[in-house]
Amino acid sequence: MEQxxxxxxxxxxxxxxxxxxxxxxxxxxxxxxxxxxxxxxLDVNMNQMIEFCLQFTDQVNKETGWNLTSQQAKTQMQKIFPTLKRWKEKDERSLTEKATHLLSQCKEVTLASVNADGFPRPVPLDKIHSLGCNEVWVVTGADTEKVADFRFNPKAGLSYSFYGDSVALRGTVEIITDDETRKRMWQEYFINYIPGGPTDPNYVLVRFIGSEATIWINQEFARITI
Incomplete structure (x- = not known):
């Protein structure tokens, strides 16, 4: 019987x-x-599936008697996967649509401020809201170093990635402090960081809007202006 x-x-x-x-x-x-x-x-593309499968290389080696390195396994999958039924069908979405979907898959982003001496300061943060591929909201404290950086210089960088695909953005931030928006965006787990609740004066939102993007998704690369 055919395998x-x-x-x-x-x-x-x-x-x-x-x-x-x-x-x-x-x-x-x-x-x-x-x-x-x-x-x-898994709601993934071919490249993401390859990266996901790579974590089981040792298990596959044990079960098959092979001795593949991660790079050898990846090379094999890159040859085989395009021939599989799921990945033969072309994804007709635009690259920005793919980037929007990628952002929806990410729970965390890295947001970089620039301090008074011109040095970037990247920080991983929970994504609490996003729109399109280039608008991201995060929560932080008004007394943090990054907020001080942003008040001095609103220019920022932001990146997000998921199983080998990534988007890096350059843009600007806005510090949101109005009560209506803070209450609307409040989530219960924020209490772990903002003990005073949605009216705590130290509770602020940071809204990032990217204007330039470097995109690498499913082995497709582009630099675009948004």
């Missing part, structure tokens, strides 16, 4: 790892790690 392979991750299809269709029947094409109840378990 079948998952048309998403390339794994051999054997008893015990077969995916399921929406009606509960066995999938002819996908493993259960990639496909359950008629839906893919």
């Amino acid at each position: 079948k392979f998952c048309q998403s991750c390339g794994m051999p299809l054997v008893e015990g790892n077969i995916g399921t269709n929406s009606d509960g029947s066995r999938s002819e094409d996908y493993c259960g790690y990639c496909y359950q109840n008629g839906d893919f378990t």
Whole structure:
């Protein structure tokens, strides 16, 4: 009998790892790690799937007796994955639409301020809201060093990434302090950082708007003005 392979991750299809269709029947094409109840378990593109699978290289080596390095495994997947059913269909979205989706996948961004001496200060922060591929909101304290930097110089950089795909932006920030917006954007877990709640004077929002983007998504690269 001909060996079948998952048309998403390339794994051999054997008893015990077969995916399921929406009606509960066995999938002819996908493993259960990639496909359950008629839906893919990971909302990723081909490049992201390769990066995701790389973390299991040691496990694959153990099960197969291979001795592949991560780079060798990646090279193999880059050759095989374009031939798989899931990745043969061309993604017709524009690059900015892909970047918007990438941002929606990210819970954290890195925001860089510039201090009075001209040195950048990148800080990882939780993303609390985003719009498009270039507008990001974060929460912080009015007494922080980055807010002091932004009051002196509103120019900023912001980047986000997910399983090997990334977007780096240059733009400006706005410090939001009005009560209506602060209450509207308040989330319960903020209390861990802002003990005074939504009316705490130390609670501020930072709204970043990017005007230039460097994008690397699914092996597609571009520098664009937004």
